[in-house]
Amino acid sequence: MRSVLAVIDLQNVFADPASEWFTPRFAEVVPRIQRLVTAFGDDVVFTRFIAPERPEGAWKQYYEQWPFALQPPDSPLYQVIDAFQPQSTIDATTFGKWTPRMATRVGGARLLLAGVSTDCCVLSTALAAADAGVSVTVVSDACAGVDDESHAKALDIMRLYAPLVKVATTEEVLG
Numbered sequence: 001m002r003s004v005l006a007v008i009d010l011q012n013v014f015a016d017p018a019s020e021w022f023t024p025r026f027a028e029v030v031p032r033i034q035r036l037v038t039a040f041g042d043d044v045v046f047t048r049f050i051a052p053e054r055p056e057g058a059w060k061q062y063y064e065q066w067p068f069a070l071q072p073p074d075s076p077l078y079q080v081i082d083a084f085q086p087q088s089t090i091d092a093t094t095f096g097k098w099t100p101r102m103a104t105r106v107g108g109a110r111l112l113l114a115g116v117s118t119d120c121c122v123l124s125t126a127l128a129a130a131d132a133g134v135s136v137t138v139v140s141d142a143c144a145g146v147d148d149e150s151h152a153k154a155l156d157i158m159r160l161y162a163p164l165v166k167v168a169t170t171e172e173v174l175g
Contacts, residue, residue: 001110003043003109003110004106005037005040006097006125007045007046007114008047008113008122008125008143010030010033010080010115010116011049011077011080012078013049013077015027019077020068023145023146025145025148026116028144029141030081032141035170036112036114036139036170045089045106047089047092048073048079048091048092049078049121050092050093051069051093094124095125096125096127098125106134110134111135112173113126113137113138114142116145117143117146118151118154118155119154120145122138122154123157123158130161135166136165136166137166137167139168139170140155140167141169
């Protein structure tokens with residue numbers, strides 16, 4: 001079965017230690033993601049979390065808590081880190097990146113997920129894709145969470161969705 005690798009939110013806002021949304025193990029997962037991107041070639045899609053122009057509903061409270069994040073999509077904060085130069089990205093103002101555009105890009109393929117953060121955007125994407133009937137594999141050591149405990153808990157939660165969601169290491173995926 002063909003596979004598509006989705007690299008979730010590998011953006012400056014999560015990579016920069018000065019950012020309020022810094023993901024501590026971000027730099028550690030980048031080499032594994034580079035290996036995966038190389039291996040999957042054209043079957044790779046990058047996503048970006050971006051702020052809405054005008055938050056609505058519960059997102060109003062969210063951005064009251066994180067006002068620094070209310071920046072336009074072209075802000076340096078929201079760019080994919082320099083180690084990668086994707087031709088395009090699938091952008092979403094939601095944690096989950098299982099959007100109609102992502103569904104079209106994946107087609108009937110298996111979806112592999114890597115990126116940040118395991119306990120938010122990766123989790124939200126995995127569960128929505130699984131609900132849509134897509135076979136999902138989360139590459140555990142190519143994801144990073146807000147902290148180690150949250151990362152582990154999110155992986156445990158996703159394992160509960162087997163066989164729709166599998167959790168595997170980079171070596172298992174590439175082997």
